[in-house]
Amino acid sequence: MRKFLLFLCMLFALFGNAFAQKQYDTELVVVGSGVAGLTAAAYASDQGVKTILLEKLPNVGGQLIIIEGTFAVGTKTQRQDMVGLTKDEAFNQIMDYSGWRANAAYNKKYVDNSASTLEWLQKKGVEMEGVTTDTPDGNRVYHMYKSGFPGKNYIDSMMKVIKENNNIVLTETPAKSLITDKKGNVTGVIAENADGEEIRVNAKAVLLATGSFVNNAEILQKYNPELVKGIKHISPLKNMGDGIVMGQKIGADVANMNTMIFESAVPVNMDYHEIHDNPARLDAYMILKTPSIWLNKNGKRFVNEALSGDYTVVSNSLVANGSELVVIMDEEIRKDIMFGAGSHANYFTLYDRGQLVKHFDEAVQDGMKKGYAFKANSIEELAKKMNMDVAIVKASVERYNKLAEKGEDVDFGKDVEQLKPITHAPYYGFIGMNTICDAAGGLKIDENAQVINTEGYNIPGLYAAGATTGGMYGTNYPYIMPGYASGSAMNAGRFAVEHVMKTILHRQVKSF
Numbered sequence: 001m002r003k004f005l006l007f008l009c010m011l012f013a014l015f016g017n018a019f020a021q022k023q024y025d026t027e028l029v030v031v032g033s034g035v036a037g038l039t040a041a042a043y044a045s046d047q048g049v050k051t052i053l054l055e056k057l058p059n060v061g062g063q064l065i066i067i068e069g070t071f072a073v074g075t076k077t078q079r080q081d082m083v084g085l086t087k088d089e090a091f092n093q094i095m096d097y098s099g100w101r102a103n104a105a106y107n108k109k110y111v112d113n114s115a116s117t118l119e120w121l122q123k124k125g126v127e128m129e130g131v132t133t134d135t136p137d138g139n140r141v142y143h144m145y146k147s148g149f150p151g152k153n154y155i156d157s158m159m160k161v162i163k164e165n166n167n168i169v170l171t172e173t174p175a176k177s178l179i180t181d182k183k184g185n186v187t188g189v190i191a192e193n194a195d196g197e198e199i200r201v202n203a204k205a206v207l208l209a210t211g212s213f214v215n216n217a218e219i220l221q222k223y224n225p226e227l228v229k230g231i232k233h234i235s236p237l238k239n240m241g242d243g244i245v246m247g248q249k250i251g252a253d254v255a256n257m258n259t260m261i262f263e264s265a266v267p268v269n270m271d272y273h274e275i276h277d278n279p280a281r282l283d284a285y286m287i288l289k290t291p292s293i294w295l296n297k298n299g300k301r302f303v304n305e306a307l308s309g310d311y312t313v314v315s316n317s318l319v320a321n322g323s324e325l326v327v328i329m330d331e332e333i334r335k336d337i338m339f340g341a342g343s344h345a346n347y348f349t350l351y352d353r354g355q356l357v358k359h360f361d362e363a364v365q366d367g368m369k370k371g372y373a374f375k376a377n378s379i380e381e382l383a384k385k386m387n388m389d390v391a392i393v394k395a396s397v398e399r400y401n402k403l404a405e406k407g408e409d410v411d412f413g414k415d416v417e418q419l420k421p422i423t424h425a426p427y428y429g430f431i432g433m434n435t436i437c438d439a440a441g442g443l444k445i446d447e448n449a450q451v452i453n454t455e456g457y458n459i460p461g462l463y464a465a466g467a468t469t470g471g472m473y474g475t476n477y478p479y480i481m482p483g484y485a486s487g488s489a490m491n492a493g494r495f496a497v498e499h500v501m502k503t504i505l506h507r508q509v510k511s512f
């Protein structure tokens with residue numbers, strides 16, 4: 001008997017925590033506290049919905065630390081700035097960009113509510129300043145955060161609403177699985193806290209907002225084998241697609257798992273986030289968008305470089321061409337983008353409200369040390385330094401110069417304005433790598449952010465928002481609508497809360 005008791009004590013010491021369980025009962029449990037989850041939890045709190053927010057990391061906020069602007073149409077700011085784009089025009093542009101592959105009902109609702117969602121955020125203390133675009137063909141729908149990034153101001157504003165309404169936020173408490181009843185309704189989640197204790201949250205509805213699967217090698221390999229080979233991503237978080245996996249386990253469908261939100265090319269051997277506090281590296285990133293001659297790693301031209309502003313076009317063409325981008329320019333183009341003299345000073349090289357590429361020379365010096373920039377007195381020497389096939393690079397540049405002389409790009413149809421010969425030494429070469437901003441696929445949702453199962457029906461009680469979802473915009477991220485991703489994350493969360501209130505809690509949504 002004594003031995004048996006001792007054995008029980010040992011078992012408890014070893015596995016005690018695993019058997020322990022804390023239980024909560026609530027109306028809504030939100031999983032993940034990024035743009036989607038934190039905003040939804042605050043909105044639900046403001047609407048009087050009893051809410052619990054679970055976060056895997058020690059801090060809330062997810063990627064709110066790095067986004068810069070958010071999409072909306074019909075805001076006061078736009079009216080003040082005489083931006084004439086109407087909601088119907090924006091909706092039709094999103095649909096046309098996707099060839100009507102995007103979810104029309106979702107996008108109509110998103111566009112129509114985008115202004116009021118942003119104005120609700122501002123009412124709650126989120127500080128915004130101005131509206132712009134961040135792509136050459138983009139609309140002025142990109143509402144900028146006052147402090148550059150929403151970060152602390154946004155997080156504090158949302159947390160204040162949650163706390164004022166006495167709702168609960170549990171950090172270091174990742175959700176592990178969904179709870180369902182016999183009828184298949186989702187009725188809560190099982191999570192685990194930092195002490196290894198199981199946390200059971202019973203709820204009337206669950207909103208999954210755990211971000212994308214961009215760090216999950218297994219999912220990437222399954223849906224994007226060609227991307228796994230040569231691409232980097234710039235998400236600062238370690239999101240593994242937990243919400244997608246949990247949803248799929250109970251029959252949820254997924255969409256666009258092989259679609260990525262691309263970031264175009266980022267210098268090799270450089271972390272994207274270094275652009276934020278290193279002007280030479282910011283300029284190196286911008287230089288890679290100069291529409292001079294672009295070659296693939298084999299030394300061959302492969303694209304109309306004037307399309308450099310469309311990240312999807314750049315990245316798609318890089319996927320088809322070995323992932324690396326080599327941009328070559330001469331002294332004339334250097335002057336052009338440093339001093340704004342001519343055609344190559346485009347939107348990207350004239351970034352940041354008219355600032356030119358002031359740190360070109362520092363970028364070359366830095367890049368020579370880090371292996372992303374090269375300088376030489378001839379094209380042959382440059383190709384050699386870049387470890388490329390000298391004859392092929394030389395032939396490509398000579399061909400390009402001939403086309404420039406003739407004033408017609410019969411190879412790739414580039415506008416003659418952007419067709420400048422590469423003839424004045426010294427010559428510069430920059431090497432970039434195709435880069436993902438985030439994965440675009442995830443759980444399929446409808447216009448109420450309710451998750452759809454593999455048979456096409458809603459899963460009662462289950463909602464998803466933000467990068468956990470997929471299929472809203474078809475296969476190309478709509479760069480013509482800058483800030484679409486974070487705007488969609490916020491609005492889908494709001495739609496989920498309102499649908500839960502109307503159909504599960506049978507309460508009226510308060511206007512604001």
Ligand SMILES: Cc1cc2nc3c(=O)[nH]c(=O)nc-3n(C[C@H](O)[C@H](O)[C@H](O)COP(=O)(O)OP(=O)(O)OC[C@H]3O[C@@H](n4cnc5c(N)ncnc54)[C@H](O)[C@@H]3O)c2cc1C
Binds near residue numbers: 055
């Ligand atoms: C460098 C960069 C710049 C960008 N700039 C912009 C921009 O200017 N405008 C724009 O619209 N979009 C931008 N994006 C895209 C944007 O960041 C995303 O679309 C958006 O952040 C997605 O929000 P989310 O809430 O879905 O996910 P996230 O912000 O990634 O949040 C997910 C949260 O869920 C947590 N989590 C994960 N698993 C679990 C679990 N099992 N249990 C509990 N919590 C969990 C994570 O820790 C995280 O806090 C940018 C992306 C990058 C990488």
